[in-house]
Amino acid sequence: MAKSINAPRRYSVKSPLIGYLLRRFVTSILLLIGVTIVTFTLTNLVPGNPVAAALGEGAASNPDTVAAYVEKYGLDKPLPMQYLTYVGNLLQGDMGTSLHTRQPVADDLVKAVPATVEVALASIVVSLAVGTALGAVAAYRRGRLSDQLVRVLSLIGLSIPTFWMALTAFNIFFLQLGIAPGSGRLSPIYAPPPSVTGLYTVDTLLAGQWESFVDVMAHLMLPVFVLSLFTIGLLTRFVRTSVLEVLDADYVRAGRAKGLGGSRMLFGYVLRGASLPILTIVGIAFGSLLSGTVLVEAVFAWPGLGTYAYLSATSLDLPGIMGVGLVVGVIYLGINFIVDMLYGVLDPRARLA
């Protein structure tokens, strides 16, 4: 007997979507354990002596200081023991103490990650809006001047070295034109807002600090502009290719033949059909924005994950490096999980794969 099409839909463990999501979740947990092993092993394979690097020449020559330091940070224990201690502490939220800031790594990361998330989120939103629009326009106007122009512009966006672009943009918009503020997240005349989310845009609004909010938005402008250039170039090319494929699909041609057009055709059929590959590339782009902003953060003195990673690496701060590795791993796993979930929602075939 056929079920009524109006009957409420019940998700059980047997539901393909729930089963699919559970499988993805378990895989993510296993990958996370793998990430801790890989980051710990690789970090400890780096040549060099973290004690000498952390203490500096003068103190590293004092045997008492070296002994106290080694004991304090457990550097005298065998590596497997250090790993087990690390994982045990990790489960309690303790990521160790940074050798270069002397602060708990978790505390450092709680400050650094929101700074990067703020700039990366803004960049991905801008990139998604501009990249999708440009890519769709280029596809719709395939072969025409506007298509050629968009393709050249996207290639330029992909090719410009980010570090150079950051310095050039800072020089032009801050120093020469005076329309952008200096480096950092907030002008020195303002005190940082009380930390709730760590995102200054949100925290200033929550605190009712309107002037600070405007200042934060102004400080976001240039880093977002520079970071978006590459992602816009990338998305434009992907959206153009995906849309071109969909435009040739039978259902789109049928729709057009029946008189469908304009925004309904674009948003309801074309972009929806092209969304899966775009979703993949947005996930990858967002992940690399979160983990690969070292140079832009350096130029704009942005105290984010990239800056923290750089300082940890150059000071052989093993707990700091492991913390960053773990966070980046979690970010990628999280994004992949979300993308997989959306795949499952958007494309029923994926649930059964």
Place this chain on the structure above:
Amino acid sequence: MRTTTRVTALAFGLAATAMLAGCSGGSDSSAKAPSSLVIDTAFTLETGDPGRNYVPTGYMVSKAVYETLLDFEGADESTPIPGLATFEQNEDATVFTFTLEEGRVFSDGSPITADDVVFSLNRVKGMVDSKANFLMNGVEVAKIDDRTVKLTTATPSLKLPALMTNPSLAILNSKLVLANGGTTDNTDAAEEFLNAGSAGSGPYIIDSIDFATQVVLAENEKYNGDEKLDFSRVVIRSVSESATQKLNLEGGDSHVAVDLSGDQVADLADGVSVTSGPSAQTIFLLLNQNPEISKITSNPDFVDAVRYALDYEGLLELAGAGSEQATGVIPPAFLGALDSGVERDLGKSAKSLTASGYNDETITLEYPNDYPVGGVSFTPLAERIQAQLDEAGIKLKLAPAPFTTQIDEYVNGREAFSIWFWAPDYADSANFLPFAAGDKVGLRAGWNDGMSPESVKLASAAANATTVDEREIAFRKFTEEMQKSGPFVPLIVPGSNIATAESITGVAYNSTWTMDIAELHSK
């Protein structure tokens, strides 16, 4: 469809209007500060606890918040002057008696007493895990009365007054620190308290510290010392990229840029001034004297061949403003520095090279390639050394590596031929005695005391001198001996360049705390 679009547009319009209205004033609670002095520097900041600090930004902050028994006047690091105390010493420089200035108070208004001095110095001595712990090695502290403290050393120690200027040995409010976990042994737990607050008597107090972004200092309203402050608030920002520091300064976003290279200060915009001078660091070549590490570099004739093959003026071109040729292991700011350095003499070099038995072997030159010192990058320096030695018939292969990888090899004496640098821990020539045979840096070059009894004798004489005149002669002799027979070839004393807005005056470079913020004034 059209209705939906209109409603959406209206909603966005209302939201934007609300936001603009909010921005235009009303109940804005933005925490806006009065005029501030803004300093940009590449942060080296680990703690707000002066007794645990051992890094430049930390010293700059400690210097503003805390005071020491003795001080230096401006950029003159040759003679300590009274700080919180005056001092007298006995004839053999083993007993130093400090008398506290009367009426001085901490930031909570409580008086500074001898108990605070004894506690503060013994605290550093007791914290063996502190990087600054070695500063108190061999020093005994005793209270004489409420205003008098006696410091005793087993052997003559004319360096002790200079040590007492180091901000790590700042005087802390003992009652406050004790109440917040402070002790004089390795169980001290006052760091957390000192990371958030102040227990000093300096012209500023800590308003806030974020080790990754900025330190904000506020005026200490109870301060009753000599400094007259022009800035009631100071923001020290972490800006790791020197190009960004330069742009911030030129664009008016900051007042001081601390880490500009010689090339960058040569290209500054109008409205910016620079205080340049030689720093206290020495960049040198190390040639290992241990034959097991290298049979070639351990030959003294080969060391001479390298010493006279180099064109020091040519190397200096890479260093920029403020830099000077290193005339010896002791840089020019310190007692015992030589007036002139080695000059290139290819004839002398060739003679020494022949005597060394060198037979066209390629020697590896190691150096850290990610750690510029005073704006001098080691990669171009190594390339120029390679070219210059090639002209003298010595073949080099360059082996760069990250600092963190290289330093372990260097401190354990495993590098045959390398470029390194030495920065003083405190402002005194005694800092450079570890270059002697058998001492810390000497051993890094495989140079044990049996290889140069003369350098050991001269270093000992310099360390144990009891008068300034005797000391100056001893240090000069030591430096000359090092230039003659040491396994080190001093190359460059890089410049220190502090760039400021033209409206800022009073900048004076110090090798330990970089500059005294309280001495910066507005025109």
